Amino acid sequence: MQLGKKLIAIAACAFMAGGVLATASPAAAAATAGKSEASYYYYYGAIAVARDGSIGRSWNYRTAASARKRALRSCGRSSCKVLTTFVNGCGAVAYNADTNMYWGGRGSTPARAKRNAIANAGGGRWVAYQCTDRYR
Structure with a gap:
C-alpha cells in the first residue's frame, strides 16, 4: 500500500473511532464509569x-432531597426554610426590605441566579448565592 493510502486509511479509522465515541449515550458513558446516570x-x-x-447552603449533592436537608442543617435555626433548589447551576436568595421577605431564584450562572432572585423578590438585593461544580 502506498504511503498516501495508508495515511488516508489511518485518518478514516481515527475519524470513525472519534464518531463512535462522540455518539455514545450519557447512560452508556456513566455505566462504563460504574456510576448511575443521575449521580454522574x-x-x-x-x-x-x-x-x-x-443562611444555610449546600452544593454537589446527588439528590435534591439531600441538598435541601444539608442546607437546612447548615442554616441552624428552627425557622429555616429552603428558598431555592438548583441542579447543575446556581441558586441565589434576595431580600426585599419593602416587604421584609426573602426570595429564592436560580440560573445557569451566578449573575443569572442573582437577577432571578431579585426579580422574584420584586426588587431588593441579593444576600447569598451558591453554584454546583457543574454549571453553565
Missing part, C-alpha cells in the same frame, strides 16, 4: 434562610 451528571444544591437572616 446531576449535582444538586440548595439555599435555606431563617427569619433572622441566617
